[in-house]
Amino acid sequence: MKKQRGRLEYSIMNSGISTGIYIMRLLIQFIARSIFIRFLGETYLGLNGLFTNILSLLSVSELGVGSSIIFSLYKPIALHDHPQIVALMQLYRKAYNWIGVTIGVLGIAVMPFLHLMIHGSQHVDNLYLIYLLFLTNSVVSYFFTYKRSLISADQKAYIVTLNDFLFLLVANIVQITFLYIHADFVIYLIIQIIFTIAGNVCISWIVDRRYPYIQHAKAVKVDKATSDEIKKNVLGNMSSTIGGQIVMGTDNIFISSFVSLIAVGIYSNYTLIVNAVQNICKQITNSITASIGNFAVEADASRRNDLFRRHFFVSQSLAFFTGIELLVLLDPFISWWVGKGNVLPKVTALLIVINYVIQVYRNTGFVFIQSFGLFWYQRIKPVIEATINVALSLLFLIPLKMGINGVLLATIGSSFGFVIWYEGYVVYHYALQRPVREYVVLIFRGIAQLFVAGAIVDILVNRFITLQGGLLSIIIKAFVTLILSMILYILFSFKTPEFKYVLSVGKRFLKR
Known part of the structure; x- marks a missing residue:
């Protein structure tokens, strides 16, 4: 009989494969973005x-249905029900079919x-056709995609990751080829739609093969207790989704409306890099959500707290290393990649990094809220959250005329001024049953260490490293930054039980 993998093995497998694949995705995206700009x-x-921002706002129609139902799948999967x-x-x-239709209707209403939403009188050819193609790609992504939830809840998210990567790779190759033949954004988007549909059809086929009992099953109703739980979680997740999208999904809209469309393009080069690094961190920390959900079914409060602190330590470590690397390298990399004319002021880059660090620190709270169904x-x-963000954005943009810096300060204000603490309270009070002051100490201690190390x-x-320009100088700076960060990190962390635990897991994994 084949031995079943444990949670730790699935966690390492999902994190490892997801991270490796995402790095390859990142490389493809950089190549595609460079050719796109050219x-x-x-x-x-x-x-x-x-x-992309407009459609991310429309996606609030999803209302956290997916997260709520995935949470409900953990127990029946564990019990083979x-x-x-x-x-x-x-x-x-049924829910996702309705969501797809709703987003389509709302998207047309926005036209x-x-x-x-475009500052000044700048004319763009085929504006409405391009928007309709964006909308179509968003809508079709909701059909067939519901089957992904079963694989993810079953701790096999790496299968979805591999499937999506292969279709992204082929799609980008075809898109780049057509850009060389004829630089037409409409054709570029049509290719994207075709491969979105193909990727979803393929993952649907994979699920049918791996879980044949769902393919020809008779219509079954969810029992009332589960239905009530899902409704409650959806309502909670709905509000959280709306708030998150208003905060994160309006940046480009504000910049386009109050600054310029070109400013959106320059800023998006920075967000591409920062979001890519942030998503790598998420691949490492969030890909074990299903394993934590499985663990939550049977764990007591003490074991939950140990797991939270270990997970938070990983998030904190990622924020430490990547935050310092971005602080040192973000502007030089942008200058090398797309030219000095696309470099934002140093203060803006610093605000981008600060906002990034806050979001990475939120990862552990997000994972535990998802895993424990605390929606x-x-x-x-x-x-x-949304009130703070919109009010600060309008204040910084209209009377103070702070441009991109104002948008970033508004996001930082709502995220660090309120959200990160509220999420910590929810996890500590309802999942861990421990005083939230422990969380406050973790956050401030980690940020103080990062601030000191980043400045040094x-x-x-x-x-002391005065090399100017070129990829080689960036690589040298990155390496020196890593070594210095590692020295400071070990000085700060080597005595903590979480550091010793992560080190022991690494040794066990290498032995296997």
């Missing part, structure tokens, strides 16, 4: 960022207002 220019790059799994999957399919307890969070490394690297 053939289509910064105006279309800005338009790409603007429409096939009828309950079938019932949940059928519910998920008359598109010109108001309902977040229901008032987004109202305050930035001063040393920029003062």
